[in-house]
Amino acid sequence: xxxxRKTYLFYDLETTxxxxxxxxxxQFAAIRTDEAxxxxxxxxxxxxxxxxxxxxxxxxIIHRFSIDQMLSGKAEIEAIREIxxxxxxxxxxxxxxxxxxxxxxxxxxxxxxxxxxxYTHQYDNFCGRMDLYPLTILYYLFKPNALNWPDPFDLKLxxxxxxxxxxxxxxxxxxxxxxxSVALAKLLMNQEAMWRxxxxxxxxxxxxxxxxxxxxxIQSTFGSHHEGVLIQGVFGAQLAxxxxxxxxxxxNHYKNQCLWLRLDREELLSTTxxxxxxTTYAIRKKMxxxxxxxxxxxxxxxxxxxxxxxxxxxxxxxESHSQLFHHICDYYQNFTYPKxxxxxxxxxxxxxxxxxxxxxxxxxxFHLAPPAEKEKIALEFPNPIRRNQAFRLIERHYPDYxxxxxxxxxxxxxxxxxxxxxxxxxxxxxxxxxKQEKSLDQEQLRLLDELxxxxxxx
Numbered sequence: 001x002x003x004x005r006k007t008y009l010f011y012d013l014e015t016t017x018x019x020x021x022x023x024x025x026x027q028f029a030a031i032r033t034d035e036a037x038x039x040x041x042x043x044x045x046x047x048x049x050x051x052x053x054x055x056x057x058x059x060x061i062i063h064r065f066s067i068d069q070m071l072s073g074k075a076e077i078e079a080i081r082e083i084x085x086x087x088x089x090x091x092x093x094x095x096x097x098x099x100x101x102x103x104x105x106x107x108x109x110x111x112x113x114x115x116x117x118x119y120t121h122q123y124d125n126f127c128g129r130m131d132l133y134p135l136t137i138l139y140y141l142f143k144p145n146a147l148n149w150p151d152p153f154d155l156k157l158x159x160x161x162x163x164x165x166x167x168x169x170x171x172x173x174x175x176x177x178x179x180x181s182v183a184l185a186k187l188l189m190n191q192e193a194m195w196r197x198x199x200x201x202x203x204x205x206x207x208x209x210x211x212x213x214x215x216x217x218i219q220s221t222f223g224s225h226h227e228g229v230l231i232q233g234v235f236g237a238q239l240a241x242x243x244x245x246x247x248x249x250x251x252n253h254y255k256n257q258c259l260w261l262r263l264d265r266e267e268l269l270s271t272t273x274x275x276x277x278x279t280t281y282a283i284r285k286k287m288x289x290x291x292x293x294x295x296x297x298x299x300x301x302x303x304x305x306x307x308x309x310x311x312x313x314x315x316x317x318x319e320s321h322s323q324l325f326h327h328i329c330d331y332y333q334n335f336t337y338p339k340x341x342x343x344x345x346x347x348x349x350x351x352x353x354x355x356x357x358x359x360x361x362x363x364x365x366f367h368l369a370p371p372a373e374k375e376k377i378a379l380e381f382p383n384p385i386r387r388n389q390a391f392r393l394i395e396r397h398y399p400d401y402x403x404x405x406x407x408x409x410x411x412x413x414x415x416x417x418x419x420x421x422x423x424x425x426x427x428x429x430x431x432x433x434x435k436q437e438k439s440l441d442q443e444q445l446r447l448l449d450e451l452x453x454x455x456x457x458x
Contacts, residue, residue, distance in 0.1 A: 004091035004126050007040065008033045010185070011087075011096050012177040013103045014063040016049070016070075017056030020109045021347035022421045024053050026070050027063075028083050029174035032092075037186050044175055045082060046073030050396050051458075054422045057430040060451055061444040063172045067454045075397050080114045081367065083107065087121040093128045093202075094121060097157045097181045100131040100290055101233070112349045115363040115389060119354075130202040132181055132188070134290040136160070137231055137241045138198050139188055141302060146191050147184075153237060160184060204288035211258070211287075214295055217246045218319055222329050225249070227315070229300050230260055230283060232291035240302035244311035245293065246318070248282060248329045257284045259332045260293065263311040264303070273327050282332045344421075345388045352385050359386055366390055371398040424455050 011030035017023035028045040049055065049070040073079065087094045087107070096103055111118040121127050136155060139146045150159035157180055158171035166183035169176035189195045200206040217227030230245045245260035260283045262268070267279040285291055294300040301308070318325045343351060355363065359381065366377045371394075378390035394402045431448050434440065440448075 006035055006091045006093060006126070007089070008035070008037065008130075008185075009087060009089075009092050009094050010178050010181045011094060011099070011103070012174040012181065013106055014065065014172065014174050015059065015106060016053055017059045017422065018102075019419065019422070020106045021113075021344065022053070023056065023059075023106075024050055024076060025079070025083075025106065025110055026065055026073065027174045028079070029178045030086060031178050031182055032086075033182065037182060037189060039182070042175075042178075043086060045079050047076050047079040048073040050076055052396065054424060054427050054455065055451060056422060057427060057434055057448055057451060060447045061434065061438075061440060064170070064443060064447060066447060067450045076110075077114050077367075077393055077397050080110050080116065084111055084116045084121075088125065088127060090125040091127070092121070093130055095130040095132065095181070095185070097136075097177065097184070098131065098133040098233075100129060101133065104129060109346070109349055113346045113389065114393065115366055115386070117355065117360065118349060128202065128288070130199060131290060132184055133233060134201075134231065134292055135188060135198050136184070137233060138292070139191070139194070141231070141240065141242070142300070143191050143194050146194075147187055155233070157181070157184075201292045202288050207287050211247075211293060214247075214293070217296075217315055218325070220322060220329065221326055222249055227263075227296050228260075228293040229296045229303075230262075230285075230291050230293050232283070239307075242300075242302060244296055244301075244303065244307070245283065246315065248332050250333070251284070251335075252333045253336050254284075256286050258287075259284060261328065261332075263314040264307045265314075266310065268314050269317055271324065271328070273324065276328055276331045280328055280332075345385045346392070348385050352383065355386070359383065362386075366393075371401045374398060375401060375403070427455055428452065 009030050009032050011028065013025050014027040015023050015025050024047065026047050026049065028047070029043070031042045032040045034040060046069070049067075055067075055070065074082075086092070094104070107121075108118045122129055133155070136147075140149065140155070147160065148163040150156075150163045157177060161167050161171070161180040161184075164184070164187060167176050167180035169179075171177065200210070211226060211228075214226035214228045216224045218225040226247045228245055228247075229242050231242050233241060235241050235243055244263045246263060248259040248261050251257040251259060262281045262283065265281055268281075271279040283291060285293065303311070318328075337350075339351075340347075362377060362380055363386075366374055369377055374390070374394050378387055378394065381387035381390055391402070431452055434448060435445065
């Protein structure tokens with residue numbers, strides 16, 4: 001039994017753009033509550049723009065932060081340390097709206113870039129994570145009277161907030177969105193039995209047990225394959241946010257992934273050994289995270305008759321093509337992501353692996369050391385990626401202490417998806433396109449002009 005009381009840390013981020021490797025957080029807002037959702041304290045941190053980050057014009061007209069505001073916050077290295085402490089406070093469950101779809105990975109890369117442990121907030125010291133977005137989908141499907149649904153229907157937080165009077169203020173301001181998330185959670189918690197059940201899907205042990213109890217759909221040379229209905233936001237309301245699936249087993253390389261094959265796609269029935277990558281569609285799932293897999297019972301199914309028949313036919317087809325099903329399982333259990341050439345050190349989180357105890361020790365020394373001593377510690381990192389990151393931190397935040405011949409940034413490199421940093425030229429083109437193609441108000445036009453001016457002077 002834990003001596004640490006469980007608290008929820010509702011949080012939201014505003015960022016310079018969507019690239020988790022090359023963009024940065026500019027506003028972090030959080031409200032900590034007890035388990036009954038009573039507010040304990042709140043936090044708001046504004047973060048200064050790094051010199052090597054170009055804000056996305058699209059992001060600027062959404063969050064409406066001016067260049068002056070973005071240049072007035074805390075240094076990123078200090079702010080991210082503070083955020084890291086908040087989400088790693090013992091007993092903290094970090095939660096928000098679509099946080100596991102966007103914000104959590106943004107935090108992870110921010111921690112990694114600043115030489116902080118990127119994963120401890122997920123499991124250490126009785127910490128964990130939740131996401132209100134998939135929970136809201138479950139309520140929409142199975143407890144629709146719990147909320148007023150936007151008309152026209154969508155599940156954006158700002159529209160849910162309007163329909164249910166969750167919070168007042170400008171959407172895409174982080175604190176306003178956090179207040180809306182807390183109010184939404186209170187409405188969901190009113191259905192006590194439902195709330196207790198659905199939050200269990202964010203506990204690895206509970207979810208592992210639930211998946212093991214799903215009915216067996218197919219027996220193969222790999223063993224027993226559970227079947228279920230997978231709930232995921234990307235499916236959209238037209239598909240009732242769900243798809244019938246059969247489990248292909250655990251991944252052999254990414255040990256935290258189990259694999260689920262969609263049964264409602266016609267092309268599955270034309271699959272050959274050579275066409276598996278093109279005609280099959282498998283979804284990777286980690287325990288305690290979305291997507292959520294429910295039993296494929298009448299109580300949970302919201303499939304059209306056509307999709308239901310296709311799923312039944314697909315399962316029979318796989319059973320009668322047992323050798324091919326074996327090949328499908330083998331393909332997905334052993335598939336690995338291709339290596340990305342010219343990978344930027346700040347994008348190498350998934351390549352570099354967990355830090356060693358010695359690297360953790362060096363990182364702690366680096367953070368505690370005065371600026372004049374950081375270069376010496378940076379040179380001690382045995383891994384060239386982490387050494388480069390340490391020098392980048394000195395260059396960003398303590399440039400007077402970096403020797404003139406040392407230049408840590410290599411801005412032409414790629415992120416882990418092969419995408420490059422936003423360049424000035426691309427930003428100028430995006431500014432012009434937004435002015436021509438979008439109906440912008442005066443404030444948005446002023447923000448784009450500010451960005452244009454900043455980029456021409458910097």
